Amino acid sequence: MFSNITSAPAKQSVSETITILSGRLSSATLLEDRRAAILGLRSFAKEYPASVASGALRSLIGSLSKDGEDVDTVKVVLETLLMLFSPNQDSPEASEEIALWLADEFTQRQENITLLLDFLETADFYSRLYSLQLLLAILSARTERTEICVFTAPLGISRLVAVLDDRRDAVRNEALTLLTYLTPSSPDIQKLVAFSEVFGRVFAIIAAEGGLTEGDRVVEDCLILLANLLRLNPSNQSLFREEGYIPQLAKLLKSTYHSGKGEDEIAHWAQEQGNRNIYALIAVIRLFLVSGAVGTSQNQAAFWQHGVLYHALQLAFSHDAEISIRAEVRALPLFSIPKTYLHIQRRLWRLARTSSRVIQSYKRHLPNCKFLRY
Numbered sequence: 001m002f003s004n005i006t007s008a009p010a011k012q013s014v015s016e017t018i019t020i021l022s023g024r025l026s027s028a029t030l031l032e033d034r035r036a037a038i039l040g041l042r043s044f045a046k047e048y049p050a051s052v053a054s055g056a057l058r059s060l061i062g063s064l065s066k067d068g069e070d071v072d073t074v075k076v077v078l079e080t081l082l083m084l085f086s087p088n089q090d091s092p093e094a095s096e097e098i099a100l101w102l103a104d105e106f107t108q109r110q111e112n113i114t115l116l117l118d119f120l121e122t123a124d125f126y127s128r129l130y131s132l133q134l135l136l137a138i139l140s141a142r143t144e145r146t147e148i149c150v151f152t153a154p155l156g157i158s159r160l161v162a163v164l165d166d167r168r169d170a171v172r173n174e175a176l177t178l179l180t181y182l183t184p185s186s187p188d189i190q191k192l193v194a195f196s197e198v199f200g201r202v203f204a205i206i207a208a209e210g211g212l213t214e215g216d217r218v219v220e221d222c223l224i225l226l227a228n229l230l231r232l233n234p235s236n237q238s239l240f241r242e243e244g245y246i247p248q249l250a251k252l253l254k255s256t257y258h259s260g261k262g263e264d265e266i267a268h269w270a271q272e273q274g275n276r277n278i279y280a281l282i283a284v285i286r287l288f289l290v291s292g293a294v295g296t297s298q299n300q301a302a303f304w305q306h307g308v309l310y311h312a313l314q315l316a317f318s319h320d321a322e323i324s325i326r327a328e329v330r331a332l333p334l335f336s337i338p339k340t341y342l343h344i345q346r347r348l349w350r351l352a353r354t355s356s357r358v359i360q361s362y363k364r365h366l367p368n369c370k371f372l373r374y
Contacts, residue, residue, distance in 0.1 A: 015051055018044055022055035025063065034063060035073050042076055045083035050093040053084050057105055064115055071124045078130035085137040103141035106149075113138075113149035113156075120159045125168060132163070132174040139181055147186050157189065161196040164205065169218075172205070176221050183228040190229050194236040202226060203248050211255050212277040214270070223280035230287045234294040237287075246302045252281055253311035256325075257318040275322060282328050285312075289333045 018041065025037040038060070045052050060077050067073040084102055087094045106112045119131040139146040150156045160182075163175035179198075183190050202222045209215035209222075229236050240246070256278050266274070285308065288299035303309050315321055316329040 014044065014048055018048065018051045018055050022052075022059060025056055026059045031067060031070060031073065034067065035070075035076065038063065038073065038076050038080060042080040042083065045080050046088045047091050048093050049084045049087040049091065049098050050095070052080070053098065053102060057084075057102065061105070061112055061115070064119075068115075068118070071122075071127060074119065074124075075126045075130070078126070078134060081134055082130060082137065085134070085141075099137070099141040103138045103146070106138050107142050107145035110149055110152065113146070114153045117150070117153050117156050117159055120163055125171065128163065128166070128171045129174055132171070132178050136174070136178050136181060139178070147182065147189060150182065151186070151189055151192065157192045158196045161193060161198050161201065164198070164201040173218055173221075176205070176218065176225065180221055180225045180228065183225065187233060190233055191235055194229050194233075194239055198229070199226075199240060199243060199245050203245065206252070212252055212281060213255060213266075213274045215277055216270075216273055219277045220273070220280050223277065223284055226284050227280070227287060230284065232287075232290070232293070237295050237299060241298065241302050246306045246308065249281070249285060249303075250307045250311050253285075253308060253315060256281075257311075257315050257320060275325060278321075278325055279328065282325075282332070286332060291333060 021037045021040040021044075025034055025041065028034045028037060041052050041056050041060070060080060063077050064074060067077075081102075085099055087098070106116075113135070116131045116135055119127040122128065135146070135150070150160070160175060160179060164172055164179075166172045166175070179193060183193055202225060206212075206215060206219050206222050209218050212219060230240065285303075288296070288303070290296055312329050312332060316326050318326070321329075
């Protein structure tokens with residue numbers, strides 16, 4: 001009577017399911033079938049990153065090339081890859097070695113990095129955003145290899161810098177973060193980034209974000225990027241001068257004591273971030289004034305000519321600025337000021353605690369002093 005009753009099919013294990021999905025992804029001929037397999041793999045990526053990566057990593061990367069024109073497929077593939085880089089902390093397969101393994105697969109083949117850079121040419125929001133995030137994850141795991149791959153990719157740096165023009169803040173900010181992490185140590189990358197018209201883009205972002213006093217962390221990131229490009233790099237400093245960006249530094253300095261808002265009108269967190277932005281600007285200015293470095297005298301002459309030193313003095317005497325900021329400004333190495341006016345500067349430092357009106361007094365009595373005509 002019961003002989004025809006069949007037992008329930010054995011429950012499929014996670015590893016078996018991942019293997020089947022990986023096989024479908026590599027063998028399916030229809031786009032819909034490949035996308036369905038990717039969606040299945042994505043559901044396991046956070047909890048079983050090692051299993052998914054070992055079975056399907058190359059197929060996932062291959063899908064980016066094969067199905068690159070389908071934005072929906074590209075989106076789920078990039079999401080899956082990002083999940084593999086950041087699995088759940090309590091996952092039985094979570095390990096720091098997974099990120100290294102994934103990064104190796106990308107960086108050992110130049111075409112894989114180039115493929116991600118190609119998605120920056122598209123207008124699709126997720127293709128751009130996730131590609132940038134994935135490049136940053138790869139860079140964090142294998143810094144030197146990723147730097148080489150991005151540097152040697154056709155127009156790799158130029159395409160990254162161009163993303164700073166994206167009007168979508170999330171995409172633009174991700175590109176800014178990636179460039180910040182890409183530029184601290186490689187002079188070749190620093191030079192290529194600088195010659196990709198990055199300085200104008202950075203100052204445009206700072207202005208769009210509200211400047212030093214009203215801008216958020218994005219402004220600080222912009223100044224960090226500038227510092228990476230200018231630190232001990234005479235070529236980039238010369239380009240910065242020649243392209244006329246020294247007046248932009250003077251303009252930013254001026255905004256620190258001409259904000260038009262009192263402390264009571266600014267939220268505490270905004271005031272803290274504003275101070276961080278000012279510190280970052282002072283750090284950038286200091287990079288131009290390294291004693292004995294190539295181009296330092298030219299930098300000082302440009303600072304003198306365009307009013308950077310004048311606005312630095314104004315900030316040093318400002319009652320609205322914090323004492324620590326004023327101290328940072330006064331510590332700037334102003335050692336190449338013409339001797340005719342050096343005694344003026346020293347007297348101004350000594351009288352800083354008295355009143356900011358000291359400057360106005362000197363301006364009335366020394367109308368021909370170029371340093372005080374801004």
